[in-house]
Amino acid sequence: MYSSTVLAISLLTAYASAESEVLWLKPQQMALVKLATPGYPLWVMDKEKPDVPVVYQHNGEYYSQTNDPSAVLLNLSMSANNHTLYINGQAILPLEDSNRPPQITTHQVHADTSVKILRTYAASGLLRGELGWDELQHRDFLELDYDRLVEADPETGPYFSHKPTLRFRIMGLGAYTTNEVLDVARQSVLHVTLNDTHGKISNHPKRSYAITNIEIKSIKNSYGGMHKGLEEDTDKECTIRSWACPDTGLYTPMAPYYRFIWRSKFDQFGRIGSTRHTIMQKVSQLQDIVGSKGLKRYITALVAGLIAVVAWNTYKKRMGSEGERKARKAALRSLEVKAARNRGEIVYADDDEDDEWIEAHSKDVVMELTDQEARQLSYIIPDQ
Numbered sequence: 001m002y003s004s005t006v007l008a009i010s011l012l013t014a015y016a017s018a019e020s021e022v023l024w025l026k027p028q029q030m031a032l033v034k035l036a037t038p039g040y041p042l043w044v045m046d047k048e049k050p051d052v053p054v055v056y057q058h059n060g061e062y063y064s065q066t067n068d069p070s071a072v073l074l075n076l077s078m079s080a081n082n083h084t085l086y087i088n089g090q091a092i093l094p095l096e097d098s099n100r101p102p103q104i105t106t107h108q109v110h111a112d113t114s115v116k117i118l119r120t121y122a123a124s125g126l127l128r129g130e131l132g133w134d135e136l137q138h139r140d141f142l143e144l145d146y147d148r149l150v151e152a153d154p155e156t157g158p159y160f161s162h163k164p165t166l167r168f169r170i171m172g173l174g175a176y177t178t179n180e181v182l183d184v185a186r187q188s189v190l191h192v193t194l195n196d197t198h199g200k201i202s203n204h205p206k207r208s209y210a211i212t213n214i215e216i217k218s219i220k221n222s223y224g225g226m227h228k229g230l231e232e233d234t235d236k237e238c239t240i241r242s243w244a245c246p247d248t249g250l251y252t253p254m255a256p257y258y259r260f261i262w263r264s265k266f267d268q269f270g271r272i273g274s275t276r277h278t279i280m281q282k283v284s285q286l287q288d289i290v291g292s293k294g295l296k297r298y299i300t301a302l303v304a305g306l307i308a309v310v311a312w313n314t315y316k317k318r319m320g321s322e323g324e325r326k327a328r329k330a331a332l333r334s335l336e337v338k339a340a341r342n343r344g345e346i347v348y349a350d351d352d353e354d355d356e357w358i359e360a361h362s363k364d365v366v367m368e369l370t371d372q373e374a375r376q377l378s379y380i381i382p383d384q
């Protein structure tokens with residue numbers, strides 16, 4: 001009798017204290033969110049060992065798992081110019097590069113952590129998003145897999161009198177080589193609404209966003225309405241036949257292409273397996289071999305090749321299947337002409353600019369390629 005009452009009470013407290021929490025640090029500018037991660041173990045560091053590494057890079061003998069309720073800390077902040085919302089130091093709305101959604105790391109805490117302790121953490125600089133400073137006391141940083149869905153994303157705009165809302169959900173957590181997928185039914189969704197106080201157009205240079213609302217809602221109350229739900233997160237094959245391998249279940253079919261950001265699907269070149277990824281990777285390999293000067297020539301040919309593939313596609317459509325031979329010839333001619341015309345005209349400053357230039361010139365290649373075209377493309381892109 002006695003022990004079952006104790007059990008009931010302790011269960012109740014565990015449940016009540018495992019609530020998520022929003023703590024405003026600066027009105028309209030900065031807030032700290034403690035988001036409960038039910039089902040994910042709390043890591044405990046071995047404090048006896050003086051040189052314990054960060055948990056997401058190592059664990060092994062330095063950390064152990066407990067069944068205590070866990071949560072993670074998210075620092076929501078506006079950039080100095082009020083154009084961009086950051087989560088833990090990473091641009092999340094709008095994204096810096098929609099082909100490469102940011103990798104977000106987060107600090108894990110016991111779900112019971114009080115508001116007072118949270119304030120202390122904030123004051124200590126723990127949430128600035130930088131690792132590796134000498135006085136680092138807490139090393140339990142984890143990497144996130146997340147669901148990012150934005151209503152009225154400025155990237156798909158421009159919008160007038162603009163109030164975008166970010167829906168942010170943690171799908172999984174990674175510590176070193178341990179990856180865990182969270183139980184969807186037990187998770188909640190962070191909703192962050194911004195308001196352009198300048199009140200004009202979302203791409204106006206004087207736009208100035210304020211964080212006007214932060215809420216934590218159940219899954220059930222998060223994804224209703226005009227877009228598709230979580231069932232869109234199926235494991236679709238991503239091949240070189242698709243430029244970006246976009247997710248479905250977004251508000252629009254345009255960039256940003258991704259909603260479900262699983263770390264295993266992305267690297268520094270973008271969505272693994274896509275045409276774009278293949279190209280960016282080869283460009284990077286080439287740069288290592290031929291240097292950025294030699295790269296210019298390759299890139300010119302490469303982009304001309306892409307344009308040729310597109311031209312070929314369009315031309316083929318117009319001509320019907322009989323025109324294929326003619327179309328191929330025309331495409332090759334267009335490749336030669338474009339390669340010749342572009343050579344020498346473009347001055348590259350750095351990688352970012354290369355990146356931008358390729359993007360700008362290959363925007364049209366959003367269509368699916370046939371196997372034959374994919375082969376054609378691999379032929380154009382030099383191997384090593």
Ligand SMILES: *[C@@H]1O[C@H](CO)[C@@H](O)[C@H](O)[C@H]1NC(C)=O
Pocket residue numbers: 027028029080081082208209210
């Ligand atoms: C950003 O917004 C805050 C209030 O929301 C305001 O105090 C600040 O002046 C703004 N900064 C800029 C650069 O517009």
Ligand SMILES: *[C@@H]1O[C@H](CO)[C@@H](O)[C@H](O)[C@H]1NC(C)=O
Pocket residue numbers: 025030075076077086088089090122123125126127128129
């Ligand atoms: C939150 O992140 C921003 C951007 O990285 C940083 O400037 C700010 O200091 C952080 N807030 C706290 C309380 O550490």
Ligand SMILES: *[C@@H]1O[C@H](CO)[C@@H](O)[C@H](O)[C@H]1NC(C)=O
Pocket residue numbers: 195196197198199200212
């Ligand atoms: C949003 O900004 C506009 C100014 O553009 C202002 O009139 C309105 O009250 C703001 N809304 C909220 C919820 O802060």
